[in-house]
Amino acid sequence: MTPELTVLALAGLLQVLQYVLMSVPANMELGVGKTASPRDRERLGGAIEDLLSPKTARLLRALNNHFEGLILFTLAVVVVTLSDQSTPFTATCAWAYLAARVAYVPAYYFGLSPWRSVIWFVGFGATIAMLISALI
Amino acid sequence: MLTSELSILLIYGLVTAITLGLKTTGMMASIDMGYLLSSRDETRTLQGMLGRLDRALNNSVVALALITPPILIIALRDQSSAQSLLAAQVFLAARIVYLPAYVLGIIGVRTLVWTGGFLATLVLYFLAL
Numbered sequence: 001m002t003p004e005l006t007v008l009a010l011a012g013l014l015q016v017l018q019y020v021l022m023s024v025p026a027n028m029e030l031g032v033g034k035t036a037s038p039r040d041r042e043r044l045g046g047a048i049e050d051l052l053s054p055k056t057a058r059l060l061r062a063l064n065n066h067f068e069g070l071i072l073f074t075l076a077v078v079v080v081t082l083s084d085q086s087t088p089f090t091a092t093c094a095w096a097y098l099a100a101r102v103a104y105v106p107a108y109y110f111g112l113s114p115w116r117s118v119i120w121f122v123g124f125g126a127t128i129a130m131l132i133s134a135l136i
Numbered sequence: 137m138l139t140s141e142l143s144i145l146l147i148y149g150l151v152t153a154i155t156l157g158l159k160t161t162g163m164m165a166s167i168d169m170g171y172l173l174s175s176r177d178e179t180r181t182l183q184g185m186l187g188r189l190d191r192a193l194n195n196s197v198v199a200l201a202l203i204t205p206p207i208l209i210i211a212l213r214d215q216s217s218a219q220s221l222l223a224a225q226v227f228l229a230a231r232i233v234y235l236p237a238y239v240l241g242i243i244g245v246r247t248l249v250w251t252g253g254f255l256a257t258l259v260l261y262f263l264a265l
Contacts, residue, residue, distance in 0.1 A: 054177045061176065068156075071201045075149040078204065079142055082211050111175040124156070131149050 003091035004077045004130075007098050011073060014101060015066055021105070022059040029053055055109060062108040066101055069123055073097055076130040085134050093133075097126040141207045141216060141260075144224040148203070151232060152196045159193055162186045185239055192238040199231060199253060206260035213264075220263045227256035 027035050030051055039048055049057050073094075080090050100123035107116040163172060166186060182190045210220050230253035237246040 050179070054175075057177065058175050068197050071197055071204070072149055072153060075145055075200065075204055078208050078211075079146045079149070082142055082208075108175060113175070114173040116175065117173050124153070128150075128153050131146060131153065134146055135143075135150070 002081050002086045004080055004086055004094045007094040008074060008077045011070055011098055011101060014098070015063070015070055018059070018063045018066060018105060022056065022063050025056045026052055026060070029056060058108045058111070059105070062105050065108075065120070066104070069097075069101060069127070073127050073130075076127050076134070079134045080130055083134060087133070090130050090133055093126040093130045097123050097130075100126065139221070140211075141220060141224040142211050144228050145204065145207045148200065148228055148231060151228075151235075152193070152200055155189070155193045155196055155235060159186070159189050162189060188239050188241065189235075192235055195238075195250070196231060196235070199227075199257070203227060203257050203260065206257070206264040209264040210260065215264065217263065220260060223256045223259040223263065227253050227260070230256065 023035075026048075030048070034044055034051075035048075037043060041047060044051060049060055052060060077094065080086055100119050104116065104119045104123065106112075107119050163182070163186065166183075167180065171180065181187065207224065210216055230249040233249045234246060234253065236242075237249060
């Protein structure tokens with residue numbers, strides 16, 4: 001297993017962890033009656049994100065943001081691995097991606113500005129670097 | 137460069153990353169940096185062309201999530217064929233046309249190329265199976 005594949009599995013687990021981190025407080029705040037309902041806006045009185053406390057809403061946005069990042073990162077890992085282009089550079093990029101995505105969650109939760117944006121950019125840049133290194 | 141499904145996937149990934157970069161640049165040009173760097177607790181809706189770019193990006197990410205599995209399967213099982221290559225090329229072309237069609241609001245073309253990309257994805261699933 002290449003280091004990139006290991007990181008991909010860990011990034012998937014991070015996403016699972018982010019799910020738990022968000023859904024536990026969300027269920028406590030809204031109650032299972034609301035979260036288990038079909039979540040129709042007219043019944044809930046708005047979009048579900050607007051009903052959450054600010055910090056839980058941050059965890060939800062961090063989760064949704066990681067979906068976007070993870071889909072692009074998956075593609076980069078698949079291409080690098082299947083075309084046998086794994087190098088120490090792409091492995092470093094993969095670990096940098098994971099470190100950034102881990103740090104992103106508390107940075108968002110605690111509202112660390114501008115660090116959340118800086119950290120996001122590190123993860124995005126690492127993904128792009130992997131894509132470009134597979135291209136050339 | 138466009139001669140394998142994997143390299144087409146790679147190029148589509150870069151196109152999506154560039155779209156994301158364009159959206160971020162657009163947000164920096166039209167929204168104050170204080171809000172962008174904050175934890176964005178109040179929702180702000182992106183307006184006009186930037187809103188279109190945002191919706192086009194979300195749609196591109198969904199398409200990316202859907203196209204990755206069949207391309208991965210075809211590559212791992214060495215099932216590449218002229219048909220699968222053509223389907224991947226059609227997908228890439230359709231998804232590239234989709235972006236300006238959405239941002240410029242070209243009604244009809246956007247829906248047409250979206251359908252083309254979606255059908256190409258379905259073809260790849262059938263070929264992978």
